[in-house]
């Protein structure tokens with residue numbers, strides 16, 4: 158999910174340089190929990206660059222929300238403590254602080270076109286190690302998994318070849334190594 | 339205890355189990371089963387208000403003056419939307435409150451049913467947490483969690499939305515014993531090494547100041563006692579926010595008065611010039627800091643707060659201590675004593691003599707008049723004539739609120755109830771009702787403004803019904819004085835819609851409500867009139883006619899630093915007109 162909220166402006170303070178952070182938020186999967194998280198971001202004027210959510214422990218009704226956000230260091234600290242004080246939140250982890258975490262996104266990219274462009278598209282798909290998951294005489298659907306930048310590049314290339322439709326998951330992330338949340 | 343009963347019975351049982359003696363509410367279709375249960379029991383007393391907003395503020399007054407949660411019961415739809423203002427107010431001021439709302443039956447939710455609204459959606463951003471109960475099995479747990487969440491950690495309001503069919507359904511009720519919340523467990527003990535670092539900083543301070551706030555009141559009476567102990571041990575000066583008044587006695591020599599936008603000269607300059615600031619349960623609100631880059635530029639800052647999100651929000655601090663005020667202060671006092679700390683006496687003496695110089699400015703001074711009552715004078719007299727009584731004070735919002743904060747001196751916590759964060763006009767009258775119910779024998783005064791008091795005036799009828807002798811002391815300047823003052827400062831004195839052309843006759847209004855009305859217009863008649871107000875054992879509307887155009891000083895104009903205060907005695911019309919620059923005009 159991609160959403161942009163307007164950058165917070167304060168007339169009294171020079172903006173500190175912005176940083177991008179990936180946060181993992183482990184929550185009790187009760188009704189409205191996602192609304193609480195999103196409402197927190199929109200209500201307080203924080204940015205959401207990407208947000209993914211899914212139940213990760215069905216028996217315990219625990220979900221994991223991965224949020225990519227940008228803000229000055231003090232704002233990032235605020236975001237984390239604001240998230241942590243939501244009642245159904247178990248834990249908030251800043252994956253960016255813990256060293257390079259693994260981040261992946263999945264996109265389904267539909268290319269509509271005929272003729273030479275189709276051959277080029279398949280060649281590029283191969284170069285990107287992308288799976289072709291659907292094909293007709295006038296279209297392909299590619300499945301690509303990777304870093305956000307990689308996916309952006311692939312989509313840009315496809316867009317040069319024909320009409321493109323895209324569905325993306327947003328970023329899923331996990332820390333490296335033996336330590337867990 | 340485990341017993342089978344209906345959802346409606348569970349609600350009343352849970353209230354009783356949580357020690358609720360008073361419930362503020364207003365009936366309607368979606369809560370009728372609960373009202374039927376209330377009718378058939380005597381454990382919980384129900385107070386019928388005249389508007390759900392009144393129920394909410396009454397519950398806040400009850401809560402703030404007792405330390406217990408305030409509890410309300412309202413119906414679905416308009417009942418729920420009418421209580422949104424008190425919920426927001428309680429969230430801003432950290433007041434524990436449990437609100438039970440009725441909802442349309444579960445199978446009707448989402449159909450735009452009669453008096454349906456998305457209560458949990460509407461109240462999500464103005465509660466600490468809320469629940470929609472969809473199964474009778476969940477109801478007892480949710481009710482107990484609601485009390486736990488409202489009262490632990492940083493207190494706040496919660497909503498439990500109960501559909502009507504759930505109120506009728508039978509289920510098994512279990513009592514509140516051993517309710518452990520799955521995720522919410524706030525930390526109360528402060529980190530000892532951080533407390534050590536704080537005590538170390540304090541011991542070497544040359545220009546220290548305590549900056550205390552509502553968190554001391556939230557933490558309970560023990561916190562106020564420990565604060566007094568620590569302040570006296572160290573000999574440091576102390577100031578407080580609007581929300582923290584009473585935690586430290588105002589008659590004490592170490593007390594500098596309130597700080598902030600309308601705080602004293604000495605409090606604000608001590609904050610600006612200090613080298614060590616000890617913030618105890620306050621949240622660096624914009625009314626306190628003024629211009630952020632000019633806020634106490636040379637100090638090391640210690641911050642005790644139970645809510646990590648209050649720390650480093652707008653002001654970066656050097657020693658954060660997450661924990662409950664009473665717990666942390668206990669450790670601080672112990673460490674200060676055991677390590678035989680004495681503050682640097684020489685430096686302290688210099689610091690105090692500087693402070694005494696600022697005090698000599700007498701920043702609260704105002705011109706007395708013989709012909710008209712000055713509003714400051716009215717509060718001074720009210721204070722003088724009630725100081726030996728068991729008195730609680732609530733306020734509305736505006737100039738009168740600030741004069742009350744400046745001129746009424748509080749010696750004890752939980753005696754002062756005001757809407758600080760949200761600034762809700764109409765808070766004080768119903769809050770006084772809540773306070774009076776909790777403290778039947780005490781004197782409860784709402785220091786009110788003529789405009790504010792009209793917002794919840796109908797609650798006089800509640801006061802009359804329950805024989806609550808609350809005193810509504812209106813500083814009637816016929817203006818929305820605070821708005822008028824800002825228009826004078828910011829908008830060329832164009833008084834756009836800040837004059838109330840058609841105020842009611844408050845004395846006749848009192849009569850209409852079956853209450854007692856008093857009017858006073860002359861300074862030399864004021865004492866007798868206040869005497870009458872105190873002696874009447876009925877609700878009183880006191881129309882105190884005061885100077886119409888008085889301004890509230892001192893004042894730090896928006897966008898200015900603590901060292902750029904406007905002082906009442908010195909300020910000229912020109913200063914007023916130029917006080918706020920273009921950047922400041924954007925701020926409120």
Ligand SMILES: Cc1cc2nc3c(=O)[nH]c(=O)nc-3n(C[C@H](O)[C@H](O)[C@H](O)COP(=O)(O)OP(=O)(O)OC[C@H]3O[C@@H](n4cnc5c(N)ncnc54)[C@H](O)[C@@H]3O)c2cc1C
Nearest residue numbers: 551552553556579580598599600619621644663758759761
């Ligand atoms: C017209 C108007 C003018 C105003 N002018 C002024 C002014 O001049 N000066 C002024 O001071 N205010 C003024 N205010 C009030 C102001 O808006 C704020 O409400 C107030 O300053 C906040 O007080 P506080 O910092 O004590 O915080 P509170 O809102 O009382 O917050 C309490 C803090 O303590 C923490 N806390 C709660 N419980 C505990 C616990 N058990 N242990 C530890 N920490 C805890 C909370 O997390 C929070 O951070 C004005 C309001 C109005 C309406």
Ligand SMILES: Cc1ncc(C[n+]2csc(CCOP(=O)(O)OP(=O)(O)O)c2C)c(N)n1
Nearest residue numbers: 736737738763787788789790817818819820
């Ligand atoms: C519900 C609400 N609406 C508007 C305001 C904005 N406001 C702040 S003070 C004020 C005027 C209050 O007038 P009054 O009660 O007469 O008090 P005074 O300032 O004259 O003492 C207004 C309108 C508010 N705080 N609350």
Ligand SMILES: [Mg+2]
Nearest residue numbers: 787788817819
């Ligand atoms: Mg007025």
